[in-house]
Amino acid sequence: MPCIERRLTSAGVLRLDFLDERVVRVRLDPAGEFTDTGLDRYGFILPPSGDGPALSLSGGDGAGQAATAAMAVSWGDGADLLEIRDAKGRPRVRLQSGTVGDAGAEVVLGAQPDEDWVGFGDQTRDRLYHRGHVADCHVRNVTSYIPVPFFMSTAGYGIVVNTTRRVVFDLARRDPAALSWRDGRRAIDFHVLIADSFRDLLDLYTRLTGRPKLPPEWSFGLWYICRTQANDYEAVNDAVNFRREGIPCDVIGLEPGWMQTTYDGSLKKDWSRERFPIPPYCLNGPHNFTNALRRMGFHLELWLCCDYDLSYEAERRIGQPTPSDEQARTAAFFQPDAEHDEHFSAPRRADTLTRPEEPWFQHLRRFVDQGAEFFKMDGAYQVLDHPDRLWGNGMTDGDMHNLYPLLYARQMVEGYEAHTGRRGIAFTPCGWIGFQAWAGTWTGDTGGGRKTLGAMLNTALVGHSWCTNDMEVTQKEALHVGYLLPWAQINSWNYFRMPWVQGQDLLESHRFYARLRAQLIPYLYAWAWQATRTGFPLIAPLTLEFPAERASREILTQYLLGRDLMVCAFDHEAIFPTGRWVDFWTGAVVSGPGRHAIDWPRHCGGGLFLREGAIVPMGPVMQYRGERPLDEIELRVFPGPQPSAFSFYEDDGTTLACRDGAFATTLITVTTTTEGVTIAIGDRQGAFAGMTPTRRWSLRVADLAALPRTVTVNGQELPSTAWSHDPARAEVVIADLPATARVAIRR
Known part of the structure; x- marks a missing residue:
């Protein structure tokens, strides 16, 4: 892993460790004495694999630059101690000052006028964006169960503060042109991640700190x-x-x-x-x-x-x-001929x-x-x-x-x-x-x-x-x-x-x-x-998928569950991001972006919508997993103007074998043309112990208000008795499809 140390006249020794083309660890210490944290020691921050990125260097102590293919890090004793630019030369991070004292370390970064930040975990439940606020990261009962000193900026970078001490962030509250934090560790130590989207930043962050493990089904x-x-x-x-x-x-x-x-x-x-x-x-x-x-x-x-x-x-x-304690007890008897008092022979x-x-x-x-x-x-x-x-x-x-x-x-x-x-x-x-x-x-x-x-x-x-x-x-x-x-x-x-x-x-x-x-x-x-x-989460606030849409930034009662389902909770009005959305309860289509009134059936308690391009597999009702084989799947499909795909995943549900490749996937694609919709269910790839030998599929395809002219499966036209059309929900239902099928619905 490329590592460089340079002495800055005003701030001590700067150390840069390049873990990836887009990830650099920044450390600054007056005496050049660098120590690791418990996160490093116990592997919660993962060491990089391989030799790290290629690095080009210029300058030296006082001022210089180190660059990878994705970013350039420059240092000096000017207004900014450190500046990080992307491959196109656009500034991402400016380290204005870093000081270490008896009370801890303080780091100040420059903040752009329209910059905002997300992250920090469960240390507030009232907002998603934090400009103008303080984020206090310390595990506490009820008030902050999961505070995480990691954040992502709308300016295209993320920061991971490498500490297990209490750390308090000021997000342009005291100074609208600055972001700062105070770390009780009394060390300046943080990772900078560079990417253009929150999705890519989360990819880098979970590579650095670990991907989730698949739990049992x-x-x-x-x-x-x-x-x-x-x-x-x-x-x-x-x-x-x-x-x-x-x-x-x-x-x-x-x-x-x-x-x-x-x-x-x-x-x-x-x-x-x-x-x-x-x-x-x-x-x-x-x-x-x-x-x-x-x-x-x-x-x-x-x-x-x-x-x-x-x-x-x-x-x-x-x-x-x-x-x-047993070794200590044995070592206590250093005089063979002495009396052995067992009461006072072990540590207390x-x-x-x-x-x-x-x-x-x-x-x-x-x-x-x-x-x-x-x-x-x-x-x-x-x-x-x-x-x-x-x-x-x-x-x-x-x-x-x-x-x-x-x-x-x-x-x-x-x-x-x-x-x-x-x-x-x-x-x-x-x-x-x-x-x-x-x-x-x-x-x-x-x-x-x-x-x-x-x-x-x-x-x-x-x-x-x-x-x-x-x-x-x-x-x-x-x-x-x-x-x-x-x-x-x-x-x-x-x-x-x-x-x-x-x-x-x-x-x-x-x-x-x-x-x-x-x-x-x-x-x-x-x-x-x-x-x-x-590393992209199973539950996602709308702003994570639609960061450019400001209307979604403070939405705390809607979220995506997987890619294709939007859950709307507690309110009879909802924000709909760009695209079209079909009401799971009624089949009605809502167009975004915009705010719309929503309703739901008496036995329900909120809105549920399929995203345009959705492919949602639904299995039979089981009282518990494994009650019966997963040999029948209905695909809920909402075709969009662009092709969409979904990988149906399966494994034995409980053992560790999936980590060694014992699983199977089936690729499902949906394509829309002026002539109609084509849904392809591919061959199953892979295998695992206890795999269901065969499976029957069915389709429920939304947004088809007009009766189709024809429906074909693997090139053979189906009789009208083999499929149905529901004009009230604008859906076509096709049952009993083979394990591999290409279904064409012609308008």
């Missing part, structure tokens, strides 16, 4: 979390009621009441003997409540709190020795919870063996500062506090996967730089209303995909959002939030949305796979 089904007062009978009864009511559901979760000691953060936790008695002579079934849940198709989640010192395991994983630790030689996940294996498939990692102690704690890796809490959620998420995922050979889930409300690579999240103790959407859209702007809230079950508007998120969760907590006790009207809405979600899982799963490849 069943995680995209509905989750239900029982009351914390529940016992084994109530948990099983809740599961039975989901099946009886025909409400698809894949997860049953238990809150802290599952433990003998509520909120037990020790290694000795156990099932409550009163509420969840498991006979000691058959700990792993087959007749325990966990086995009963599994036989009904449910996956079990257990609530968890953790204040364990995870830094010992983090050090082990990078090859560093871990202190052993202030941290009585942690066993340095034992990874945190180790004590959870027995619960996994009994049927738990993931753990809800509550904010609990990880959102709290530990001002007097010295961690096992030598860090103070100032450096460890924001790093802790990353260590926690990764160790849970890797521990589960090493133990089971199946894909792991870390389900947590907390995060920092790089959390998107390891964690799925919920919005903590903030409910299921509008504010939670602001939190999730802001985390999407830092590359996060797997998110949900605590669904508000008594409002149809909240159901609309809760069921149409990347993940969907009903959390009863201390209350009675079961769908069947909300009254018949709401029960029907729950059933409708749960069944719709079950049908949409093939679509969600395919775009989830794309998120793991590109």
Whole structure:
């Protein structure tokens, strides 16, 4: 990796590390003493692969330039210490000053008059653009669960501040011509990313800090979390009621009441003997409540709190020795003929919870063996500062506090996967730089209303995909959002939030949305796979896809779910970006850009629209994933003027084999001409264990108001009895297509 150091007369030593043609790490220190952070040490900022970009150099100390094919970085002692221009010579970043003192480091960048910034994660829920505001990044309970010191500029750059300390950004609030930040680390250390779009900047950011891993397919089904007062009978009864009511559901979760000691953060936790008695002579079934849940198709989640010192395991994983109390005990007996007093022969630790030689996940294996498939990692102690704690890796809490959620998420995922050979889930409300690579999240103790959407859209702007809230079950508007998120969760907590006790009207809405979600899982799963490849989130605020349209900049109640579905929540008026959009409920077409009134059926709670060019696969309603083969797929298609394509993705749904290429894709394309619409379903490419041998497709094609003249499949004209036309919805429906088909609909 190309690295240069130059001494600046007024600011000390400048160090530039070029990770990529479009990514440079900038460090500045008065004495030229550069250190790494916990993000570097533990691999949350990834080292570059290969030798790095070719570099051309000119000048030297005092003033000079280093250039890649995509950017030129110049330095000097003038008005700007550092300037970064793109390949066309356009200025992107101007570092005006950088100072380091006892209180921390302060960096000031020049700001263009019309420049604005997105990012920073969940540290505000009231806006997406931050000009004129302060962004305070520090993990806190409720107010800022996932603050991320990464932002993207409308001027075509992104900044990743390499720190785990509290960092506070001033986004042209104090000075309209400047952006600044104060980093408690007392070091100037940040990465600059150069790209023309937010999409490309997220690609660079997630390359630097990690792509998300594809979770198991069943995680995209509905989750239900029982009351914390529940016992084994109530948990099983809740599961039975989901099946009886025909409400698809894949997860049953238990809150802290599952433990003998509520909120037990020790290694000795156990099932409550009163509420969840498991006979000691058959700990792993087959007749325990966990086995009963599994036989009904449910996956079990257990609530968890953790204040364990995870830094010992983090050090082990990078090859560093871990202190052993047993070694210290042996070393204490240095005089062979002395009396051995066992009472005073081992170290006495202030941290009585942690066993340095034992990874945190180790004590959870027995619960996994009994049927738990993931753990809800509550904010609990990880959102709290530990001002007097010295961690096992030598860090103070100032450096460890924001790093802790990353260590926690990764160790849970890797521990589960090493133990089971199946894909792991870390389900947590907390995060920092790089959390998107390891964690799925919920919005903590903030409910299921509008504010939670602001939190999730802001985390999407830092590359996060797997998110949900605590669904508000008594409002149809909240159901609309809760069921149409990347993940969907009903959390009863201390209350009675079961769908069947909300009254018949709401029960029907729950059933409708749960069944719709079950049908949409093939679509969600395919775009989830794309998120793991590109870093573009599964849920996206409109401004991420339409950054040039200023009307979408502050929209907090609409979002894209995958590429082709727009969800409109809470309001009867919506912004429609450029293009045409078809109402999922009625088939009516709305043209953008513009603001339009919207409505929805009585059993629904918001708007849902297909984007022009949409290809949305919908599967059969399953009460749980794997209930039946995925051998029938209906494609919802909204042809646009430009060709569109979709990769239908499938794998075994649970194992790690997909990471080694055990998956299959089917390319589907849609082309519109003056003569009509052609939809091509290609050959399936790839294979995996348990793959459905064949599949039948059907089509529901929108925006076809007139009765087609002909419909052909693979060159053969279909009789009129083999397809239908719905003039009210302006749709053509074609059923029972073969596994590979070319369908032509002639106007």
